[in-house]
Each structure stands twice: as C-alpha cells, then as structure tokens.
Amino acid sequence: AQSVSQHNHHVILSEAASLELGCNYSYGGTVNLFWYVQYPGQHLQLLLKYFSGDPLVKGIKGFEAEFIKSKFSFNLRKPSVQWSDTAEYFCAVSSGGSYIPTFGRGTSLIVHP
C-alpha cells in the first residue's frame, strides 16, 4: 500500500519568511499529487495538483510545488508567507489507477504577524 509522509508536523514562521513543506510518497509508478489546505474553521480545499506535464505546479495564493520523481517528493513552497496562510496543509497521492487519494498526517503552519 502506498504511504505519504509529511515530515514537518508543526511549523511556525514570521510574516515574509519563506516556506517549504516536505511531502514524500512510497509508490513507484505513475502518481497524481495534491496539496490541500484547511484554514481555521473551514473545510479542506484544493491548493494545487499535479498529474502530468511541467513538474513545477503553481496554485492559488502564490503557492507552488515541485514534483521530483527521483526523490518521490512533492514539496510545497511559498517565497513569502502571510498571516492569512495560517492553516493545516495536507499532501495527498493517488496512484496505480486508484480513485482513492492517500493523505499525509498534515502540517500545521502558524504565521505570526
């Protein structure tokens, strides 16, 4: 069974700092990759996704992620975070023709103003 690892469980940053959240997965075949975000008191929503093409994917609110196949990674980045980026971030992977995304444990990001 595939697994998804998010190494940073809690991240605390000041505004304008750069962000990188790690995500690694275990499946060796074709994968579809997602980052979801859950703002306080809100439901999970899609931040960005990759399924083919340019491995550097741009999402909403200035976020981007890079798929590095050789490293089985899909790290999320933002050059300058804002207080409003405070949220829980989840990496997810679907693979092998499966319709079921597997989610990581999530990373709690707190941005201090």
Place this chain on the structure above:
Amino acid sequence: GAGVSQSPSNKVTEKGKDVELRCDPISGHTALYWYRQSLGQGLEFLIYFQGNSAPDKSGLPSDRFSAERTGGSVSTLTIQRTQQEDSAVYLCASSMSGTTTGELFFGEGSRLTVL
C-alpha cells in the same frame, strides 16, 4: 447546494450507542468518499462510492461501520455500538467523476465524541 453538506456538525454520544452521519454531496458528483480524521492523525480513508455502489470499502475499520448511498446522492455512515476510539471528525467528500486526477470537494465534517 453549493457545497458538500454534512450533518450533524457535532455529535456527542455514549459508548455503545449507534450513530448516523449524513452527507449530501455536490449535485451531479458521482463519486463520494468518507474519511476519518483523528487528533494528530491524517485523513484515514473509510469508503468510496461510485454512484450507489461501493467498489472500495477497504478502509472501514470494523463490521460496526457501514455506509450506504441512495439515488446517487445522499450517503449515510452508520457506526454501531460506538467505542471511545471512534471519536474523530468524519469527513465526506465528493468529486465529479471519481477520476484519479479529480479534485475532492470536502464538507466541514461531523465531529463525533464518544463518552
């Protein structure tokens, strides 16, 4: 409705009681998913529906858990004889067609507390 609707938003029950959680997906979405989110844990897959059938129910943790979907729309997750370890947020999501690249649209969840 505009989004995925779940009810109740909060449920407190006593150990041993049965509970039903409801999910109303986005109109026209054929795929429906149930996940469970426990404190400090990620999203644990429970069951997937395509239309009214459940081709993958491998995530249901025990035979106390069951789910159905009727009319290709509303789904109900039932937990019988609840245990304290069932306490979690139960999330429902739907997607247009259940493709591997499809975006999941989540509800706000039903928080279950078993005393």
